[in-house]
Amino acid sequence: xxxxxxxxxxxxxxxxxxxxxxxxxxxxxxxxxxxxxxxxxxxxxxxxxxxxxxxxxxxxxxxxxxxxxxxxxxxxxxxxxxxxxxxxxxxxxxxxxxxxxxxxxxxxxxxxxxxxxxxxxxxxxxxxxxxxxxxxxxxxxxxxxxxxxxxxxxxxxxxxxxxxxxxxxxxxxxxxxxxxxxxxxxxxxxxxxxxxxxxxxxxxxxxxxxxxxxxxxxxxxxxxxxxxxxxxxxxxxxxxxxxxxxxxxxxxxxxxxxxxxxxxxxxxxxxxxxxxxxxxx
Numbered sequence: 048x049x050x051x052x053x054x055x056x057x058x059x060x061x062x063x064x065x066x067x068x069x070x071x072x073x074x075x076x077x078x079x080x081x082x083x084x085x086x087x088x089x090x091x092x093x094x095x096x097x098x099x100x101x102x103x104x105x106x107x108x109x110x111x112x113x114x115x116x117x118x119x120x121x122x123x124x125x126x127x128x129x130x131x132x133x134x135x136x137x138x139x140x141x142x143x144x145x146x147x148x149x150x151x152x153x154x155x156x157x158x159x160x161x162x163x164x165x166x167x168x169x170x171x172x173x174x175x176x177x178x179x180x181x182x183x184x185x186x187x188x189x190x191x192x193x194x195x196x197x198x199x200x201x202x203x204x205x206x207x208x209x210x211x212x213x214x215x216x217x218x219x220x221x222x223x224x225x226x227x228x229x230x231x232x233x234x235x236x237x238x239x240x241x242x243x244x245x246x247x248x249x250x251x252x253x254x255x256x257x258x259x260x261x262x263x264x265x266x267x268x269x270x271x272x273x274x275x276x277x278x279x280x281x282x283x284x285x286x287x288x289x290x291x292x293x294x295x296x297x298x299x300x301x302x303x304x305x306x307x308x309x310x311x312x313x314x315x316x317x318x319x320x321x322x323x324x325x326x327x328x
Contacts, residue, residue, distance in 0.1 A: 048092060049229055049232070050089065050229070050232045050233040050236055053070075053089060053092060053233065054068070054115050056070060056072075057069060057070055057088075057109070057115055058070075058071055060108075060136075060137050060140055062111065062133045062136055062137070063133075063136075064111055064117070064119055064121075064124050064129070064133065065111055065116065065117025065118070065119045066116060066117045067108055067109065067110070067111060067116045067117075067133060067137055068088075068108070068109045068114060068115035068116045069088065069106060069107060069108035069109065069137065070088055070095060070105065070106070070107040070108075071104070071105075071106055071141065072095055072096070072099040072104070072105050073098070073099025073100070073102070073103050073104045073105050074102075074104055075102040075103045075104050076102075076103055076104065076146070076147070076327070077103070077104045077105075077106060077138075077143045077145070077146035077147070078098055078103045078104065078105050078106065078146060078147045078149060078323075078327075079106045079107075079108075079134075079138070079146045079147070079148050079149065080094070080095070080098075080105065080106070080107040080149045081108070081110075081134075081148065081149065081150040081151065081154035081157065081158065082107075082109075082110065082113065082114075082151055082152070082154055083150075083151050083152020083153035083154045083155075083177070083178075084113075084152060084153040084245070084246055084249045085113070085203070085216075085234070085238070085243075085246050086113070086114075086151075086152070086234065086310075087109045087110075087113045087114025087115070087116075087233070087234075087237060088107035088108060088109050088114060089114060089233035089234065090151065090310065090312050090313070091107050091312055092233070093312065093313070093316035093317075094312060094316045094319065094320045095107055097317075097320050098320060098323070098324070101324055103147075103327075104143075106137075106138070106141065106143070106146070108134065108137060110130055110133070110134070110154075110157070110245070111124070111125065111129075111130065111133060111245065112125055112242060112244050112245025112246070112248075113237060113242060113245055114237050114242070115237070118240075118241060118242045118243075118244050118245065119244070120244070121244070122192075122247075122248060123248075125244065125245040125247075125248035125249070126248065126252070127156045127157055127159075127160040127253075127258060128160050128164075130156075130157040130160070131157050131158075131160035131161035131163075131164055132164070134157060134161055135161060135164065135165055135168070138168070144168065145167070145168055145169065145170045146168070146169065146170065147169075147170055147171040147172075147173065147323075147327050148169045148171070148172055148173065149173040149175065149323065150172075150173070150174065150175065150177050151175040151176055151177055151311075151312070152176065152177055152178065152282070152309070153177075153178055153249055153253065154177055155174070155177030155178035155179055156178050156253065156258060156260075158172075158177070159258075159260035159263050159264065160258075160260075162263055162267060162269075163260070163263045166266075166267060166269070169269055170269070170270075171269060171270050171271070171272075171326070171327055172267075172269050172270070172271035172272070172295070173271075173272055173274065173323055173326065173327075174271060174272065174273045174274070174275075174291075175274050175275070175311060175312070175319070176275050176276050176279050176282045176284075176309055176311055177282065178257070178282065179260075179264070179287060179291055180261070180287045180290055180291065181257050182286040182287040182290065183282055183283045183284060183285075183286050183287035184257055184282065185280065185281055185282070185283060186250075186254045186281060187219060187280075187281060188250060188254070189250075189254045189255055190250045190251050190254065190255075191251055191255070192251040192252065193251075196247060196250060196251045197247065199250070200243035200244075200246060200247050201243075203238050203243050203246065204238045204239060204240075204241050204242075204243050206239060209235055209238050209239060210235070213231060213234055213235060213238075217231075217310070219280060219281065219308070219309070220279075220281070220308050220309035220310045221307075221308055221309075221310055221313060221314060222278060222306065222307055222308050222314060223314070226313065230313075261294065264291075264294045264295060265294045267295060268296075269295075271295045271296075271297050271301070272297065272301040272302070272303070272322070272326045273291070273297060273301065273302045273303065274303045274305060274311065274319055274322055274323075275302075275303070275304050275305070275311075276304075276305055276306075276307035276308045276309055276310075276311040276314070276315075277304040277305065277306070277307070278306070278307065278308045279307075279308050279309045280308065280309070281309050282309065284304065288302075301326070303322055305318060305319075
């Protein structure tokens, strides 16, 4: 599937701040697939059809500022609470009361915020190399809200250096960087379209002041599983393993460390899909 084909399958939801694009495929119990920074629902393209064909309704949104969704001007429009509020509004519009929540990378921040607001909406949690505690958070860059960060965002979207930065991202995030030009286009196209405002917020705010969701996490009573690329250099599992397992009450058999780095959906989609299906069935 090309990125253009993928976009043609997306539907539109009008949030208060702009259009959210999303995939809605299949019927049955709902599964929400949440990306992080600087990706989009394209990250899950190798998993969506198999999950849908297995009897689930799969919802995979592009969060505001990412993928095909709108990228409005502003700063706080991209904070965790705003992202979570829009996500709940999307699920309300689809009349989905409860779902299994699969999340990756910065999607963890939006997830913890959503669970602080509406913990009863999520029936199961599937944690994929995501932001949980500061002990496991080691971002490659930390920036301030200034011209230097704005210039860095320009480097991501100007075309010439876009390819170089993406190449470096996948070098760090994949054990074997074997993505085709067609696959990379799904990550490159939004950047060339100027989708860097949400990234600007993440790099200049979140990376420097990681929110503490420990009270939210400890208060949850939701079955959870972990699927983690054990060679991830940006989000590490071992430094936070005991804390996460204790606070989320996760059994050892529900922790799966796999031979991958950060973008595990690119490297091990079939393995992740099977683990998810086994867990939720």
